[in-house]
Amino acid sequence: MTNFVSTLRETRRVARAIAATIRNPLEALPPAVYEEPILHTRILKRAMIHVMDPALIQELLVGNAARLDKGRAVRRALSPALGDGLLTAEGASWRWQRQAIAPLFRPDRVQALVAPMIKAAEDCRDRLRAHGPDRLVAIEQETARTTFDVIVETMLADATFDTDTMIQGVSNYVRQTNWSLASNMVGAPQWLPHPGKRRAEKSNAIMRRQINAHVAARRAKGARDATPDLLDHLLSARDPETGRAMTDSEITDNLLTFLAAGHETTALGLAWTLDLVGRHPGVAARARDEILRVTDGGPVAPRHIAQLGYLKQVFNEGMRLYPPAPMISRQAQEAFTLDGVTIEAGSTLVVPIGVVHRHSALWTDPERFDPERFSPEQEKARHRYAFMPFGAGPRVCIGNIFALSEAVAILAVLLRDLDFAPALAVPPRPRMDITLRPESSLLMRVSSRRLH
Ligand code: HEM
Numbered sequence: 001m002t003n004f005v006s007t008l009r010e011t012r013r014v015a016r017a018i019a020a021t022i023r024n025p026l027e028a029l030p031p032a033v034y035e036e037p038i039l040h041t042r043i044l045k046r047a048m049i050h051v052m053d054p055a056l057i058q059e060l061l062v063g064n065a066a067r068l069d070k071g072r073a074v075r076r077a078l079s080p081a082l083g084d085g086l087l088t089a090e091g092a093s094w095r096w097q098r099q100a101i102a103p104l105f106r107p108d109r110v111q112a113l114v115a116p117m118i119k120a121a122e123d124c125r126d127r128l129r130a131h132g133p134d135r136l137v138a139i140e141q142e143t144a145r146t147t148f149d150v151i152v153e154t155m156l157a158d159a160t161f162d163t164d165t166m167i168q169g170v171s172n173y174v175r176q177t178n179w180s181l182a183s184n185m186v187g188a189p190q191w192l193p194h195p196g197k198r199r200a201e202k203s204n205a206i207m208r209r210q211i212n213a214h215v216a217a218r219r220a221k222g223a224r225d226a227t228p229d230l231l232d233h234l235l236s237a238r239d240p241e242t243g244r245a246m247t248d249s250e251i252t253d254n255l256l257t258f259l260a261a262g263h264e265t266t267a268l269g270l271a272w273t274l275d276l277v278g279r280h281p282g283v284a285a286r287a288r289d290e291i292l293r294v295t296d297g298g299p300v301a302p303r304h305i306a307q308l309g310y311l312k313q314v315f316n317e318g319m320r321l322y323p324p325a326p327m328i329s330r331q332a333q334e335a336f337t338l339d340g341v342t343i344e345a346g347s348t349l350v351v352p353i354g355v356v357h358r359h360s361a362l363w364t365d366p367e368r369f370d371p372e373r374f375s376p377e378q379e380k381a382r383h384r385y386a387f388m389p390f391g392a393g394p395r396v397c398i399g400n401i402f403a404l405s406e407a408v409a410i411l412a413v414l415l416r417d418l419d420f421a422p423a424l425a426v427p428p429r430p431r432m433d434i435t436l437r438p439e440s441s442l443l444m445r446v447s448s449r450r451l452h
Contacts, residue, residue, distance in 0.1 A: 014043060014044060014185075014186075017043060017185070018182045018185055018186060021178055021181055021182040021185065022178050022179055022182045023178075024178075024431045024432055025178060025181060025327065025432045026326065026327070026352075026354060026430070026431070026432045029050070029352055029355065030050070033050045033052055033352055033355050034355060034358075034359065034360070035360075036050075036052065037051075037052055037053030037056060037339075037361070038050065038051050038052065038053060038056055038338070038339055039052075040341070043185060044185070044186065044187070046346065046347070046348065047343070047344055047346070047347035047348070048347070048348045048349075048350065049338070049343060049347060049348070049349050049350070050350045050351075050352060050355075051338070051349060051350070051351050052351075052352065052355055052356050052359055053339075054356070054362070054383035054384070054385035054386045054388075055383060055385075056338060056339055057351055057356070057385045057388065057392060058384070058385050058392065059338060059339070060330075060338055060349060060351070061330075061351065061391070061392040061393035061395075062392060062393040064336050064338070065393045065394050065395070067332060067333055067334050067336050068330040068331065068332060068333060068349070069090045069091075069330065069331055069333055070088065070090065070329075070330060070331070070395075071329060071330055071331030071348060072184055072331065073180075073181050073184045073185075073329060073331075073348070074088065074329060075088060076180045076181075076183070076184045076190060077177040077180040077181055077184075077434065078177070078434075080200075080201070080204065081173050081200075081204045081207075081256060081260070082253055082256060082257045082260070083249065083250070083252075083253035083256075084250055084253050085097070085250070085253035085254040085256065085257035085258075086098060086101060086254055086257055086258075086398065087257045087261055088253075088257070092239075092241065096237070096239050096240065096241075097237070097250075097254065098394075098398065099240075100233055100234065100237035101230070101233055101234070101237075101254070101398060102398065103233070104155075104228075104229075104230060104233055105398050105399060105401060105402055107401055110401050110402050110405055111302065111405070112227070113154040113402070113405075114302035114305055114405055114409055115302050116150060116153040116154050117150050117154070117405065117406045117409040117410065118300055118301070118302065118409050118413060119153075120146050120147075120149040120150045120153065120410070121146060121300075121409055121410040121412075121413035121414060122413055123146070123149065124142055124143075124145070124146040124410070124413075124414065125413055125414055125417055125418060127142065127145075128142060128414075128418060128446045129417075129418070129446075129448050131446065132447075133445050133446065133447035133448075134445070135445075136423050136443045136444070136445060137443065137444050137445070137446055138441035138442065138443060139271045139274055139275070139420070139441075139442045139443075139444050139446075140267065140268060140271035140437070140438060140441065140442050141441070143266075143267040143268075143270040143271045143274070143410070144167050144263060144264070144267040145163060145167065146267070146270075146410060147262075147263040147264075147266045147267040147270070147406065147410075148163055148166065148167055148259070148263040148267075149163070150263070150266075150406055151258065151259055151262040151263045152259075154229075154402075155229055155230040155231075155258055155262065156214065156229060156230060156231055156255065156259075157226065157229050158217075158218070158224075159214045160214075161210050161211075161214070161259075162210065165206060165207075165210070166207055166210065166259060167263075168203070169203035169204070169206055169207040170203075170207075170259070170260045170263075170264055172196070172199050172200050172202075172203040173200045173203055173204060173260075174260075174264070174433045174434045174435060175196055175200075175433050176194065176195065176196030176197055176199075176200045177433055177434050178432075178433060179194035179195065179196065179197070180194075207256060207259075208252055208256065211252050211255045211256060211259075212248070212252055214231075214255070215231065215248060215251055215252065215255070218231055218235070219235070230254075230255070230258060231251070231255065234246055234250075234251045234254055234255070235251065258399075261399070262399055262402075264324070264435050265324035265325055265403065265435055266324070266403045266406055266407055268322070268324040268435055268436055268437060269315065269318060269319050269322070269324045269389075269403075269407060270315075270318075270407055270410055270411065271438070271442050272318050272319075272321070272322035272427075272430075272436075272438070272442070273314060273315055273317075273318030273319075273322075273407075273411065274411075274414070274420050274442070274444070275420075275422050275427050275442045275444070276317075276318055276321065276369045276427075277314065277318075277415065277420060278419075278420035278421055278422045278444060279369075279422055279427075280369055283314060283369070283371060284415065284419075284420075286310060287310060287311050287314055287411070287415050288415055288416065288449075290308060290309075290310045290311060291308065291311065291412050291415060291416045292416070294307045294308055295412075295416070300409065300412045300413050300416065302409075304412065305405055305408050305409055305412070308408050308412055310371065311408050311411050311412060311415075312374070312404065312408050313371040313372070313373075313374035313375065314371045314411070315404070315407045315408060315411060316371070316374040316387070316389075317369060317370060317371040317373060317374055318369075319357075319389040320357045320358075320363075320373070320387055320389075321357065321358070321367075321369060322354075322430055322436055323353045323354050323357055323389045323436060324389065324435050324436055325353065325389070325391070325397075325434070325435060325436070326352070326353050326354035326430075326432050326435075326436045327350060327351070327352045327353060327354065327432065328350075328351050328353065328391055329348060329349060329350045329351070330348075330349045331346065331347070331348055331349070332344065332345050332346060332347045332349065333345060351388075351392075353388055353389065353391075354430075354432075354436065356385075356386065356387075356388065357386075357387065357389075359386075362382070362383075362386045363386070374387075390403075416449075417448060417449055418446050418447065418448060418449060419446070419447045419448075419449055420444050420445075420446055421444060421445045421446075421447070422442070422443070422444050423443040423444055423445060424440075424442075424443060427442070428440045428441070428442065
């Protein structure tokens, strides 16, 4: 009888965890993650460890990186779209791709890409001005369009993608990933249908067709007389072990990876930050003072971006409260010890970035929006991994410097010329679909501050 009752309880607990994962994986987190440095649980007999303490996160993602891979859940959710691209590849395949692509993201190279970032931000500003102050704007759609323009312009210079189809395609795909995570939890077969899966497959096929056409056109054109872009790097990459080039399918996997990972995250970080700034006039005024001082009242130029220190603090604080990638996970490939406890091979390890960013042991008054937390003095006083929107260790976001330059450039152009007034009394709740999206649109009224 005792056995029956405990099985029933366990079944109920798992059913609740699955339902919550489908609704919003952040709601499926055990409440103790907000209090504890590390939490060991089991789900259907499989070990699951949540790691919140920054020093343990470092021990896990940096010290034990070689013993981890992204795991079944991530592969199941993302590989149908991203195949064996940089985000989902493992081992030697990942290493080769990372080495081939890394030169594109060196700080000096990123600096050369700031001009198109500013141009895309100015186009966004002009679109918003054209709407006028009476129309409600779903700001996450505007930032998505802007960051998509940036990624195409900077990484795939001569591509002619249909922007709306591509943005909608990525959105259709990520919106059903929670079902994949939940199916993986119960070991359901991959072919099992779930809501949104057919639409995601269709979107995926359409996006891949557009990308394949672009790759074929570039191959037909041959060498270009321009600074090598992402596609040039992928086409010329050679595996150091075998000497082979990437197949067309591997190239498409990577282009899709960069189009998706490279626009959604930054767009969401910007949208949540604009909502926060709109609710904090003191922060908006200080940011604007800085922009006007640094630009001397003129237009924003690439040389200004590194000097906009307060604006970077504002974006970091936006990402602290709303990390665009709020959770990362790994699977142990072999046993190792963490915090003196054995982690069995096969265990799932979760770093809930959003929880770390609001953990009461790490932050004073964690729910409060306060860009001062990222002043150089306060940053120095904190553990490096108390704030980790870009992940950590060898799989850290390859686009982190790019994303920060882009976000500061876009915020500088928008906040200099426009006022953002959120239309909802309280912000919509965040919901995780791989990325952290607002449950309903971040609606705003946008008005011009000055005319040029
Ligand atoms: C604010 C913006 C961004 C955030 C918060 C963000 C966040 C992240 C995080 C947390 C990871 C690590 C995932 C893991 O460990 O499982 C990651 C990886 C990655 N990101 Fe970003 N990202 C952003 C912007 C970008 C941009 C702009 C690009 C490309 C232009 C990009 C491309 C990638 C790629 C390709 C990976 C996989 C790297 C690897 O595994 O070697 N991301 N990102």
